[in-house]
Amino acid sequence: MTELTLAKAVNSGLRRALADDDRVVLLGEDIGQLGGVFRVTDGLQREFGTDRVMDMPLAESGIIGMAIGLAYRGFRPVCEIQFDGFIYPAFDQIVAQVAKLHYRTRGAVRMPITIRVPFGGGIGAVEHHSESPEAYFAHTAGLRVVTCSTPQDAHTMIRQAIACDDPVLFFEPKRRYWTKGEVDEDADFPFDRARVVLEGTDVTIVAYGPLVATAIDAAIAASDDGISIEVIDLRSLSPLDLDTVEASVRKTGRLVITHEAAQFGGLGAEIAASITDRCFLHLEAAPARVTGFDTPYPSARAEEHFLPDLDRILDAVDRVLGRQNALTGWSAS
Amino acid sequence: MRTTVSETRIEAELPSPPDELVQLLDPEGRRLTDPLYDPYVADVTDDDLMALYEDLVVVRRIDVEATALQRQGQLGLWPPLLGQEAAQVGSARALRADDFVFSSYRENAVAYCRGVELPQLVEVWRGTAQAGWNPYAVNMATPQIVIGAQTLHAVGYAVGCRHDGVDTATVTYFGDGATTQGDVNEAMVFAASFGAPVVFFCQYNQGAISEPVGLQAQRPIAERAPGFGIPSIRVDGNDVLAVLAATRRALERAHRGDGPTFIEAVTYRMGPHTTSDDPSRYVDPEQKAAWAAKDPIARVEAHLRERGVLTEARAASVAAKADEVAAAFRAGCLALPNPAPLSVFDHVYAEPHAGVARQRSQQAAYLRSIGEEGGE
Numbered sequence: 105m106t107e108l109t110l111a112k113a114v115n116s117g118l119r120r121a122l123a124d125d126d127r128v129v130l131l132g133e134d135i136g137q138l139g140g141v142f143r144v145t146d147g148l149q150r151e152f153g154t155d156r157v158m159d160m161p162l163a164e165s166g167i168i169g170m171a172i173g174l175a176y177r178g179f180r181p182v183c184e185i186q187f188d189g190f191i192y193p194a195f196d197q198i199v200a201q202v203a204k205l206h207y208r209t210r211g212a213v214r215m216p217i218t219i220r221v222p223f224g225g226g227i228g229a230v231e232h233h234s235e236s237p238e239a240y241f242a243h244t245a246g247l248r249v250v251t252c253s254t255p256q257d258a259h260t261m262i263r264q265a266i267a268c269d270d271p272v273l274f275f276e277p278k279r280r281y282w283t284k285g286e287v288d289e290d291a292d293f294p295f296d297r298a299r300v301v302l303e304g305t306d307v308t309i310v311a312y313g314p315l316v317a318t319a320i321d322a323a324i325a326a327s328d329d330g331i332s333i334e335v336i337d338l339r340s341l342s343p344l345d346l347d348t349v350e351a352s353v354r355k356t357g358r359l360v361i362t363h364e365a366a367q368f369g370g371l372g373a374e375i376a377a378s379i380t381d382r383c384f385l386h387l388e389a390a391p392a393r394v395t396g397f398d399t400p401y402p403s404a405r406a407e408e409h410f411l412p413d414l415d416r417i418l419d420a421v422d423r424v425l426g427r428q429n430a431l432t433g434w435s436a437s
Numbered sequence: 438m439r440t441t442v443s444e445t446r447i448e449a450e451l452p453s454p455p456d457e458l459v460q461l462l463d464p465e466g467r468r469l470t471d472p473l474y475d476p477y478v479a480d481v482t483d484d485d486l487m488a489l490y491e492d493l494v495v496v497r498r499i500d501v502e503a504t505a506l507q508r509q510g511q512l513g514l515w516p517p518l519l520g521q522e523a524a525q526v527g528s529a530r531a532l533r534a535d536d537f538v539f540s541s542y543r544e545n546a547v548a549y550c551r552g553v554e555l556p557q558l559v560e561v562w563r564g565t566a567q568a569g570w571n572p573y574a575v576n577m578a579t580p581q582i583v584i585g586a587q588t589l590h591a592v593g594y595a596v597g598c599r600h601d602g603v604d605t606a607t608v609t610y611f612g613d614g615a616t617t618q619g620d621v622n623e624a625m626v627f628a629a630s631f632g633a634p635v636v637f638f639c640q641y642n643q644g645a646i647s648e649p650v651g652l653q654a655q656r657p658i659a660e661r662a663p664g665f666g667i668p669s670i671r672v673d674g675n676d677v678l679a680v681l682a683a684t685r686r687a688l689e690r691a692h693r694g695d696g697p698t699f700i701e702a703v704t705y706r707m708g709p710h711t712t713s714d715d716p717s718r719y720v721d722p723e724q725k726a727a728w729a730a731k732d733p734i735a736r737v738e739a740h741l742r743e744r745g746v747l748t749e750a751r752a753a754s755v756a757a758k759a760d761e762v763a764a765a766f767r768a769g770c771l772a773l774p775n776p777a778p779l780s781v782f783d784h785v786y787a788e789p790h791a792g793v794a795r796q797r798s799q800q801a802a803y804l805r806s807i808g809e810e811g812g813e
Contacts (some may be wrong), residue, residue, distance in 0.1 A: 129600070155600055161630050166589055166623035173539075173593020176578065177601070181593075193619075200583050201590070204567075209579060211784040212571040245785050245793070269787035296791065343791040 105288050111281040113255035114144050114220075117262035118182065120289065122152050128266055129174060130157045131167050132184030132220075141186055142222055142281055164194035171217050172201055180216045180266055188223040188275075189232025195240070202271045203246030218265045218272045223251075224314045224364050225411055226279035228404040235401055236313075236365035241273045242342040242374075249341040250295070251275040253316035255285035257299075257339065264295040275341075277314035298345035300352065304334035307421050308352040310361045310375060312338040315412060319362060322417040331421065341371055349375060350382045357388035358424040362412045367395040392420040458703055459683050460673040464731045466739025468678075477682035477689075483746045489677050490737045490747070491755050492526045496546035497734065498759035499766055500708075503545075503559060506770055507712040512562045516543045520675070520707030523733030524640050525610075526550060527680025528702070531688055532608065537594055538577040539587040540610040543640075547610060551575040555762065556769030565773045585611055585618035588637065592624050595633035595691075606691035608636040608684075614645025616661070617653045625699070629666035634691035636684065637662070637699040640674060642706040643728075647719040662699030674702030675733040705731075778804060778811035 108116060121128045130145060130152075136159040139146030149157035160167045164185060171181035185191045191198070198219065205213050225234030242249045248270050252258040258276065265272035293299075301316060302323050311319035316337045323333035334352050338345065353359050359379055361372040372393035379391060394412045402410050422428065459474055500518050507515040518525060521543070529550035532538070540547055545558055548570075557569035561580060568579035581587035591609035598605040615621050616639060628635045639658055643650050654661075662669035668690075672683040680702055687698035705728035709716045741747035782797040804811060 161623070161626050163619075163623040163626070165620055166592075166627050169586065169589020169620060169624070170593035170596065170627055173590040173595070173607075174597045175593075176537075176572070176590060177594050177597030179597055179600070196583060197586065197589065197620075201586055206787055207784045208567040209572060209784075210566065210568065211787070212568075212573060213578075214787050216787075248786070248790070270790075343793075345791070347791075 105286045107284055108255045108259070108287045109281060110252070110255045110258045110277070110283050110285070111142055111144050113259040113285070113287050114262050114276060115146060115148070116287065116289070117259040118145065118148060119151070121182070121263050121266040122148065122156060125180060125266075127178060128156070128180045128182060130182045130184070131160050131171055133160055133162055133167075133186050135159060135184050140184060142278065144220075144276070144281075145184065164190055165197050168194040168197035168202060168217075168219065172197065172205070172215065175215045175217050176213060180218075182218040182220065182266055185219060185221045187233045188221055188235040188237055191221060191237060198241070198247070198273075199244050203244045206270070207246055214269050215271045216266075216269050218262070218274055220262070220274045220276060222278035222281070223275045224277050224279060225401060225407050226314065228407070230404070231401070234407065236363065236396065238273070238275055238341055239365055239370045242371060247271055247273055247342060248296070249273045249275070250339060251277065251313035251341065252339070253277060253280065253313055253337050255283065255287050256291060257337075259287045259289065260291050260293065261295070261339065268295065275313055279314050280317065283317070296340040296343050296345060298339055298348040299337045300334065300348065301337050302333065302335040304332040304356065306332045306356055307358040307360060307424055308334045308336060308349065308356045309417065309421070310336045310338060310349055310359065312341065312363065312371075315362050315364060318412065318414060319417060322414050322421065325414060326418060326421055331425065333421065344371075344375065344378070346375070346378050346382065349379055353379050354383050354386045357386055359387070359391040360394060360417065360420045360424055361391060362394040362417055362420075364396045364411055366398045367393055368398045370395060389424040389426065392424050394420045458671050458673045459679045460676050461678040461682060462676045462736050462740055464675075464736050466736045466743060468740065474679065474682040474686065477685040478678055481678065481681070483741070483744060486678070486737065486741060487746060487751070489526060489530060489681070490734070490741060491758065492530065492546070492550065493522045493677060493734045493737060494755050495759045495762050496522050496526060496549050498763045499549065499555070499558070500545065502763040502766055503562070504708070504712060506559070506767065507562070511770060512559060512712075513564050514711050514713060515559075515562050516711045517708035518543050518546055520705050520728065520733070521640055521642055522546055523677035524674035524680055524702040524704045527677040528608070528638055528684040528700075531681050531684035533606070533688070533692075535576060535603070536606045536608060536688065537591075538608050538610070539591040539594065540577065540580060541584070541587065541612065541615070542580040542582050543612070544580070544610045548575070548577060551577045553577070554769070555766040556773055558766070559770045560773060563770060563773055565776060585615035585621040587611070588615070588621045588624035589627070591635050592628045592631070592633045595628070595635045596631050598634060604634070604692045604694065606634050606636060606688050608638055608688075610638045610640065612645065613639060613641045613643070613650045613653055613658060614648065615639075616658050625662065625665040625667055625697070628697040632694075632696040634694065635697040636687040636691055637667070637697065638684070639699065639701045641701050641703045643704075643724075644706055644710070644719075646710040646714060657701060659699060659701035667697045667699050669699035669701065671701045671703060674704030675731050675736070677733060677737060704733075778809065
């Protein structure tokens with residue numbers, strides 16, 4: 105066990121993947137000499153050479169398109185998109201090509217491409233640097249979409265993503281890059297299973313990526329009021345581990361889903377609909393969503409008003425419990 | 438409405454580009470000499486040229502048959518290559534077996550030359566599959582429909598070949614319209630930056646559906662490549678021998694490790710963009726007639742007749758073979774089975790995916806419940 109930041113945990117996972125399989129190659133802007141703008145690839149080019157860790161010309165579509173050709177040739181490319189809001193120039197190559205090539209060729213061509221994306225807000229950044237575009241990709245058949253919330257998951261899941269024969273969008277919660285945690289390089293767990301982070305009996309909170317820590321904070325705060333919250337870290341957004349969420353909701357009867365991405369057509373909507381479908385008669389209240397708003401991501405000094413925080417999550421907890429809001433005394437009923 | 442400014446402004450300021458088309462067979466079938474390109478076809482015998490002639494005749498016959506199949510409701514759509522036979526056959530026949538092709542949807546003659554089985558050529562167009570063949574079986578990716586997207590795949594494949602230490606070349610086909618796409622420009626930057634062994638083969642066929650080439654390019658497209666650091670060749674795309682020579686030269690550079698080359702094969706799409714198109718709305722009849730006089734098959738035929746190689750008997754035998762291929766092509770097309778109902782769930786992922794598995798089993802149960810076949 106080693107204590108690592110989440111960024112270093114991704115780094116050590118990439119290093120292991122590069123060392124274990126010489127078909128693994130890294131592609132991205134500034135990932136070589138600079139080590140990436142978040143230093144996630146720090147030292148890897150020095151260790152594995154410019155053929156394995158390639159600084160790419162500044163074109164996201166080009167990076168993904170080239171990775172497709174490398175995958176055709178039997179490589180396992182790992183692409184870094186520098187920031188969430190810069191993935192859109194590559195949207196066609198990801199959605200129309202990476203996602204569909206295995207299907208198109210009836211399994212003849214595999215696309216074991218990992219696309220790493222630092223995502224989410226909370227770092228006081230300028231426009232295009234705080235977005236949560238995961239739903240676009242979770243909506244696309246042929247892609248797997250995963251997120252990590254801890255250094256351990258970051259390390260293990262990046263290696264799982266690279267080893268997976270399917271394309272994987274790997275969303276890294278950039279505001280948690282500096283979170284420290286113990287990492288066991290030999291740890292393993294199913295790639296597409298959610299993790300019950302905290303067990304509880306009254307309310308289920310489903311979160312992923314950067315908001316898992318916020319959900320845990322909310323659960324701890326709620327416990328002061330005698331409310332027992334079960335926190336689930338989804339890890340995988342496609343496929344969704346609905347079995348784990350369903351089992352929890354059958355126990356608690358109440359569901360709160362939180363993500364930074366906009367609400368409309370988001371993961372929260374899909375989870376709420378699916379869980380309602382699966383265990384309608386076990387629900388004591390309509391599922392509640394605590395999300396970013398259906399607005400563009402705001403400027404940095406306004407982001408605290410956009411991002412779901414502990415109080416907004418607790419407000420939703422109160423609502424699904426039919427309680428008065430602990431802060432305002434307001435009640436929906 | 439003329440939307441380009443070339444004739445009014447740029448052409449007034451700059452001289453027209455010199456006609457530097459590489460040509461070895463003129464439209465009348467006369468063999469021209471070219472000290473640079475002659476050596477690349479010095480080994481081409483009369484029999485080899487007869488084989489190329491046969492390819493041209495056969496692929497045109499397949500193309501005509503496919504259009505007929507579409508008109509008869511057997512294909513949903515077909516993108517004819519009429520007029521572009523020499524550009525496709527000449528370049529495809531220059532390839533080594535291990536060279537890899539990333540093409541657009543119109544390169545059916547290239548696919549034929551790569552050895553794609555006849556019915557596989559139409560699977561996409563009949564709607565029985567999204568791809569007709571296994572790319573690794575013929576070293577050719579299945580047709581790309583998103584314009585220009587495949588050029589980047591070619592660069593990646595080529596860089597992969599270099600990583601693997603093999604001298605395989607990668608060839609990517611696209612049209613003049615595609616050269617406006619960002620992907621094609623990115624592919625040229627990437628290819629130049631990494632010295633990728635890629636041949637960019639642009640069929641300058643004068644149109645992007647209805648839009649004249651002048652809307653995409655004010656200057657010969659081959660002029661762009663040197664700006665990316667890629668040497669380029671302009672070749673008469675209706676001259677199968679010149680295309681063979683130009684492609685061999687480009688491939689030689691790739692095999693030798695000298696990096697990418699851009700070929701602009703100047704040709705003309707004699708047919709519609711696809712069978713859904715109505716070229717009568719935009720084609721200039723005079724321009725089309727002028728290009729008909731430069732037919733890619735007629736000049737080879739004239740040349741071979743002049744040399745006494747192509748006799749009436751041999752011409753009849755080639756025509757008979759083309760008819761045989763067309764008949765087999767039609768029979769193969771009509772015999773293609775429709776996909777099984779639950780096959781829509783196959784190969785979405787290489788590894789198990791709970792969401793798709795759940796929907797598949799729900800659909801299977803539904804099909805069983807209504808007594809449909811294929812419900813398992």
